[in-house]
Amino acid sequence: MSVRVAPDGIKDVTTPLDDEDVASLRAGDRVRISGVLYTARDAAHGRLLPLIEQGQPLPFDVRGQIIYYTGPSPARPGDVVGSIGPTTASRMDRFTPALLRLGLKGTIGKGYRGAAVKDALREHRAVYFGAIGGAGAVLSRHVKALAVIAYEDLGTEAIRRLEVEGFPAIVINDCHGGDLYQDGQKAYAREGA
Amino acid sequence: MRDVHVSAIADAVKKLCMEANWNLEPDMLRAFDRALGTERSAAGRQVLQILKDNAQLAATRRIPYCQDTGMVVCFVELGQDVHVTGGGLVDAINEGVGQGYREGYLRASVVRSPFDRVNTGDNTPAVIHVDVVPGATLRIMIMAKGGGCENRSKYKMLTPAEGLPGVKDFIIECVKTAGPDACPPLVLGVGIGGTFEKSAILSKKALFRELGSPNPDPALDALEHELLDRANGLGIGPQGYGGDTTSFGIHLLTYPCHITSLPVAVTIECHAHRHKEVTL
Ligand code: SF4
Numbered sequence: 001m002s003v004r005v006a007p008d009g010i011k012d013v014t015t016p017l018d019d020e021d022v023a024s025l026r027a028g029d030r031v032r033i034s035g036v037l038y039t040a041r042d043a044a045h046g047r048l049l050p051l052i053e054q055g056q057p058l059p060f061d062v063r064g065q066i067i068y069y070t071g072p073s074p075a076r077p078g079d080v081v082g083s084i085g086p087t088t089a090s091r092m093d094r095f096t097p098a099l100l101r102l103g104l105k106g107t108i109g110k111g112y113r114g115a116a117v118k119d120a121l122r123e124h125r126a127v128y129f130g131a132i133g134g135a136g137a138v139l140s141r142h143v144k145a146l147a148v149i150a151y152e153d154l155g156t157e158a159i160r161r162l163e164v165e166g167f168p169a170i171v172i173n174d175c176h177g178g179d180l181y182q183d184g185q186k187a188y189a190r191e192g193a
Numbered sequence: 194m195r196d197v198h199v200s201a202i203a204d205a206v207k208k209l210c211m212e213a214n215w216n217l218e219p220d221m222l223r224a225f226d227r228a229l230g231t232e233r234s235a236a237g238r239q240v241l242q243i244l245k246d247n248a249q250l251a252a253t254r255r256i257p258y259c260q261d262t263g264m265v266v267c268f269v270e271l272g273q274d275v276h277v278t279g280g281g282l283v284d285a286i287n288e289g290v291g292q293g294y295r296e297g298y299l300r301a302s303v304v305r306s307p308f309d310r311v312n313t314g315d316n317t318p319a320v321i322h323v324d325v326v327p328g329a330t331l332r333i334m335i336m337a338k339g340g341g342c343e344n345r346s347k348y349k350m351l352t353p354a355e356g357l358p359g360v361k362d363f364i365i366e367c368v369k370t371a372g373p374d375a376c377p378p379l380v381l382g383v384g385i386g387g388t389f390e391k392s393a394i395l396s397k398k399a400l401f402r403e404l405g406s407p408n409p410d411p412a413l414d415a416l417e418h419e420l421l422d423r424a425n426g427l428g429i430g431p432q433g434y435g436g437d438t439t440s441f442g443i444h445l446l447t448y449p450c451h452i453t454s455l456p457v458a459v460t461i462e463c464h465a466h467r468h469k470e471v472t473l
Contacts, residue, residue: 043310073260073300082298083251083260088341088374110341110432111374132432133341133376134465135243136260137251155312156260156300168243170236170434181373184435188234189428 006032012166016064017105019125025171027178031129033167037068037108041087043157044150045095052098059150059159063103066129070108071156072146073136081143081162083136086110089128093117100124112181113173121175129169130180142167194276195329197473199285202277202331205471206289209335210265211297213469214257217248220404221441221466227405228378228431228438237436241378244431244464255297259465262299263337265290265319266397272328283321286333291315302340322394334401334470342379342463345371348393351455360385360457361420367459368424368440373433376463379440380404381424384458387448392458399444400462401470413445431464441466 002014003021011025015035025031038060040048051058069089073082089109096107097120105126110133113121121128131139145163152158172180225245232238251258267286271277277285294301294316303317304310319335347367351359364383371379384395408414420443430436441464450456 071260071300071302073257073262074298076254076256076298079256082300083257083262085260087261088344090374110376112372130373130432130434132240132243132247133373134259134339134463135247137254137256137258138243138247140256141250155314156302180435181433184234184236184430184433185428186435187428188430188435188437190426 015066017066018064022105022125022127022175025127025174026176027171027174027180027183029171031169031171033066033129033169034165035163037066037162037164037167039068039070039072039160039162041069041071041157042091043154044159045092047151049095049098052102060161062099064105066106066108067099067104068108068131068162072160073156081140081146084140084143085136086131086133089113096120100126108169118173118177118179121173122177125175127171127175128173130172131167131169139167194274196276196278197331198278199280199282201473202282202285202333203289203292205333205473206267206286206335207293207296209333209469209471210290210293210299210337213335213337213467214262214297214299215255216252217258217465218468221464222248224378224404224441228441232431232436232438234430234434234436236434237431237438240431240434241438257299258467259339260300261302261339261341261465262294262316263339263467264303265316266336266338267319267321268334268398268401269321269323270326270332271323272330273325274329275331282323286319286321287317290319291317331473332470333473334468336397336400337467339376339463339465342371342375342461345375345461346396346459348389348456348458350389351457353453353455355455360455361423363457364420364443364459365423365427367461368429369427371461372429375461376465377429377433377440378431378438378464380462380466381440381443382460382462383443383445385445385447385456386450387456388450388454389456391448392456395446395448396458396460399446400460400466401468402444404442404466408445413447417443417445
C-alpha cells in the first residue's frame, strides 16, 4: 500500500501505484507524492502513440507510473531543474486512454479532462492529479533528481525521469467518478452569476 | 531628432524579459494580498498563499515564476522625433528577447512554423506592435504571454442589436470556458470595437494598465466592476478548486467601429501576468 494519511490530513503517496492505492484516492484529497514521475507533453505524446499502436515498447514501462505534463525551464548551474509547473492536461486527452490501458496509474496536470479520459480513469483504475499551475518555482524545490530518458531533441518537451519528494498535488478526478472542479465550483457559485 | 542606438534597445528588452519572468510586478502581488483577505475557500486561500510564496522564491533565486515563460508580446510607442541608429528596430527587439531568454534561463517556447513545429531555441521572434506617437522618447512594453491561458482567448463578432448585454454575456462565457485550464485567478484584457484585428490588439494592450487602477472612462470603469463581480460569482476560484477569486481584474478598451459591427476580443491572461515597461 503506497498511500498513507499523514497526521496533517494530507495523503502521502509513493510511486508506483496499484489499483488499491488508486481506489483509496478521492477527488479533493490533498497529496504529497514521492518517488518517480515521468514528464511528457504534446510532442512526446505524439511520438508515444504510434509506438502503442504498433505494439512497440515505450521508452519507459508505464505500468503503475505517473506522467507529469510539464516542460521545465532550463536549470541554473548547480540546480536540478528550473521552474516546473503543470501544463494544460486536455491537450493530452487524445493520448491518455491508450496509456491508461497499458497500466499507467496517474497523470498530473491542470485543467479539465474530457469525458473519454474520465471514463478511462474509471475503467482502468487511475487518477488525475492537479498541481498548481504557475507555481513552477515552488514545485521545483520538490524535484531531487532529473534525467532525460528519451527524445532529447525535443528540448523542454523531452521525456524526463524525475525523482520527487513531497510533491504537492490534489486529486481532481478519481476512479469513482469524483470531480473536484465540479464539486468545488458548485459550492461557491452564486445564483444568477 | 534624438538618436537611440539599437544596442540600447536590445539591452533594455533583454532586461525586461528577465525581470518580468523573475519578478512579478507589485500590482499582481497586491492582488494576491487583497484576495487572501476576501477568499472564503480554504483551498483557494492555500493556492493564493503558495502563489505568493512562489513569487518570492522566483524573485530571490532569479528563476521564472512559471516554467512557461511565454511568447513575448511587445508594444512600442516610438516618438516621431526618435531616430533609431545602427540597425532595425524589430531586429533589435528580437535580439534583446534572444539574449534575455538564453542568459536568463528562461524557456524557449516558440516554434518557427505552426506546422513543422521546430523550436527556434531562444524564444524569438516576439509579436511586435509599433505605434508612432509625438515626442522624442521610445516606450517599450513587454508581456511574457503564457500559452495555456492564451489558448482560451476568444473573439466574437456580435451584431449591433446584441449590444452591451451581448458583450457582457460573451465576456462571462469566456471566463467560464477558460476555467481551470487558464490558471485562475485570471486577468482579462478586452478590446471592443474597431475591426477584427483592432479589437484583438486592444485586448492585449488593455492588459498593460496597472491592475487595480481605475479605467479612465467612468462608464467603462463601472462596467469593469460589474463584470468582475459576475466573474467572481461563477465559483471557479483559484486554480478552479472552487472559490470567490476567479479573476483579479477585467480591463476594457474600446474603439469606434463600423455601423454593422460589434467586434469583441477577449485575451485571457493568468495569474502569471508578467508585464514590464521602460522608456528610453
Ligand atoms: S497559464 Fe499562465 S500560470 Fe498557467 S502555466 Fe501557462 S503561463 Fe503559467
